[in-house]
Amino acid sequence: MWKEDRLLFKKAFQESLNGVRKGDKPEETAAIREAILKGKFGVVTDNPEKFSVFRNTLAMFGIKNVVQVDVDTNCFDLEQMPSLAKALAGRYFRSCDFYIARGRLGLPGSGAFTVIVDVYGNVVSGVSSPPHHLHKFSLETALFFDVFRLLRRLGISPVHSGITDKTQTFYSPFTVFDVAKRISEMKAEVLKNFTGGSLLVIGGYLDGIFIAEYLKNNFKQVFLYDKETSVMALSPCDKPDREKFDVIIDLTGFGGIDVKKGQAGRFKADIIVSEEPSGLGLLETGKKPDFFLKMNYKSKTSGTMTLTIRTIRELSARLEDLKDVLYAVPNLFFAESLLFNVKSSCSFLDVMEIPAVTVSVRRDGNFKVDYFEDLLSDILQEIQFELAKA
Template sequence: MNVDTGITSEVFTIKSEIKLIDIFNSIISKKSEAVFEYIESLNIDINTRIIVIGTYFTGVGIVKRLSEKYKNILLIDIYPHLEELLYTDLGGDLKNRVEFSSDIDLIYSGDIVIDTTGFGGITPEQSSKLNVDAFVIEDPVAEDNDDLLKKKNNIHERLDAVKCLNKAIIKTKGIDTKTSGTMTLTIGILTNLLNRFLEMEGVLYCACEMGFFEEVIFKQKDIEKFIQQTDINAFKVSTIKPFDLDEIIKAEISKINSEMIT
């Protein structure tokens, strides 16, 4: 446990060993493992062409996990600079293990297609041109607790439009967030825990490290800056009674569940 004295010797500052990027990776891993197990259940050849559409962040995690076994993987994203994510702590060293392209027409070249684009991503019309062995799509809605998002969600139209026998939905939820996005779930964890820590006896105040990283990634297009900003302790708490921050963070992460709906 990372403990230091605060303003006086009677008050302590405790910091989590868990970093922000660790929370991202934990959520991504849950989604990726669910997809990997589903692909495994199809009993496909390791050289089967697998196309993953969408890099941020589920796509990176999925290709990372699949590349541990499968040899013919293409990640497609309309933002060319997102290829850099493949070579960070989120993606690991995926050079020579995963192809990357921004040519959206290549989505039709796969045997298995995994669509992680969520709201405003691949359209039902594009989906209708797919003729594949399996199609997997991520549901961007988590708990069905927002009517506008529910109406906006068109994954079932996209799913129905695809010509294939094997279809599945990645469903991730567990902490009462509106969407299943890794960023949304991370913010949900941080918010839930901030409220919980403040209710604990002896806690003066607490803070978490969080920014609006979409601007860094999509506006500034600075992947290195994003990694630097997330490679920091997730929480700091001022308290007169130190406790194990990391165990509580792990317990909150464990509430998130990702499963395949077929």
């Protein structure tokens, strides 16, 4: 079934050989999506329970032609990448368009890897997950999350029948993590006029990991500091290698780091900006920065997780007001426990990377996926941030 697209991929290979390749193109990913949705899938496993979870999760994305490739997979643990070896071996045991397998990533203790290969042995998609003793999910839950992310990363969204034939289930095209990132970027927009040689962002959860990335072109060097190692594992930036900076952005909020003129904790800077944590609730911080990042919105605090949860709840309520929506479910989980108690950044991301809202609608209605984005944009426009001199 790849015959129609062979020329498309051949052209991509030629671009690489000629040194003119600029990255993946929308039409290439679209071709992969179309082939996946039309193709026959072989799940390479001798475990019937694992096959059942694979089949049922793939069905949520409209992939119904799924068969088990029953192969004793123990021998593949001797390979350098056991999961990939499983998927590739499946081609010799059953005729399919794609083969999917989950197994160990590499060395014992390295965690799991779920991968899709096509009939030619090309890797189409893959996601890794941490060792079980770190994420502590059941096999079924971990497998569900992996397959979900495996297909979502290609832009394939789940849409399937509801509890009855007269209903249908839709998922938002954006995740909980996406909503948090957009809110953080709104805060970062207020800070974009700050420039200099060095920036230190204090407080990685949850704004810091986004804001540091958003402002990286404004400074020659950008650092992020958080006392939690699991939070630092999410950071795109290095830990600080000095104590003096041009600008410090303090995002620790209520109960956070002490800030006085020119100093935040043990760090010093010419300019210090602190996020004002108060919303509808007054949260005294006693901080004395040069500027405050303030919020104007009907939320108890300005924290991005607080705002994310409130936004997704509000989105669910507005979706339920639509004529054809029977009910809307905000997919919220207390992910902080995974990050701060279990100390697993990978598990935190797994939970945050599921669709933000799921709705059940009348099949004979006219609900469109675009409604998710339309209503989310309306809500986010109501949230305002400003920079105020302290």
